[in-house]
Amino acid sequence: MTHTMTDDRLIELIETWGAEAVSWPEAERAAGKTLLLAHPERFASALAQARELDQMLGALPEPEMSRALTEAIVAAAPRPKMSRPNLLRWFGLKTPWAPASGFVAAALGLFMGLTVAPVASAEDDMTAEVQELVVSALGFDTAAYALEELE
Template sequence: MTPERFRELAETWGGDIARWPEAERDAARVVAQSESGGALLRQQLAFDALLSVPPEVAPARASRAALAVLQAIAAREARPPWYRRWLRPVSLLPVGSLACSALLGVWLAGALPYHQNEQAVATVAAVLDASVISLWGNQ
């Protein structure tokens, strides 16, 4: 076993060789007899001891953290998704009106040629003035 492999296993599995993969244990015990191997294992054992101590959290702090998480979730749920904010029915009304006006303009451009045809003008006037009652309109 190389010193690099020994360091890799010690950093991965910790300072206790009994937790290492079984195929690597015998070779690791041989390397651990050396000065550098023993120092590395002692360093990893100290780190393992540091990680094995559970943190002490006061109940009031845990309650405040839980409340903050719940408030963040509630704030996220209260805000509608982006597509509902941007595509509200109220904001679609002007867009739809503009689209219908454009379609009507394209239809009129195709229906009325450059030279005036009385029948085409009368048809367009009948469509546009169908609901208008006046003294001067078509009746």
């Protein structure tokens, strides 16, 4: 679509979007440039002012992101969801086989407990006071119960 460009409209474009044609709306750019090239003297003043303002705006320093701000933003970002290997690492376990060592330790502990337990029990020295306390707490005599079990 070809736009008809007038002097007034071109001055508006220059004053609004700046001296560089690349900043003008695309639909009007070609027509604007054609008119400008045909009669540069008509737009010289508007162009000079616009260019000066463009330079002033272009000279503004870009604010810089501080490291602290960047890190604060990164720290607030989503965290990865923990996968199974991550969970293992979290508990200090390096391989999926590592939990097996835990089971072995637990089984060994249980075995030792069961085999050693009967040796100590009814034969233990239990003072009369302690025995009395146990009877009053449980409602029956644990030493007598243990002896019955053995018989």
